[in-house]
Amino acid sequence: MSAQHRHVVVAKAAEIPPGGSKIVEVEGRSIGVFNLDGEYFAVRNACPHAGGPLCAGVRSGFVRSEGPGHYEYLRRGEFLRCPWHQWEFDIRTGQSWFDPQKTRVRRYDARLVAGAELLAEEERLAAAGLQKGPYSAETYPVRATEEYVIIEL
Secondary structure: OOOOOOEEEEEEHHHOOOOOEEEEEEOOEEEEEEEEOOEEEEEEOOOOOOOOOHHHOEEEEEEEEEEOOEEEEEEEEEEEEOOOOOOEEEOOOOEEOOOOOOOEOOEEEEEEEEHHHHHOOHHHHHHOOOOOOOOOOOOOOOOOOOEEEEEEO
16 A cells, blocks of 8 residues: 555455445445456446446446457456446446546555455554554454455545
């Protein structure tokens, strides 16, 4: 995680299986989180055209043809189609295929992390310039044994 970005836990890994998705609310933003064959991606749940609920739209792929009777279906389930006006966006990049130079949907970096990594904040705080104070409270060991999906804001 870079110093200027902050990560937010949005789900346990088991909540978004391969091919699955989940819409979450983070600081007033609706965000769709997708698992594409074990890789996680997140996009804003608002179509840039008219604000439609993009992540509630149909997921599809691309059909490529080199001639009649010959076709290939590519990247099945990796494109979102807005339910209001059918604009399409690549889940991996947020890129529009309607007007790729000007139109895109906000995407967020998403990844899977082990629970133990989420609890290892001390090094990050020190790297950010914070120093421990002279007092400490009674603490208890905590373990996080599952994996979690995080997005970076």
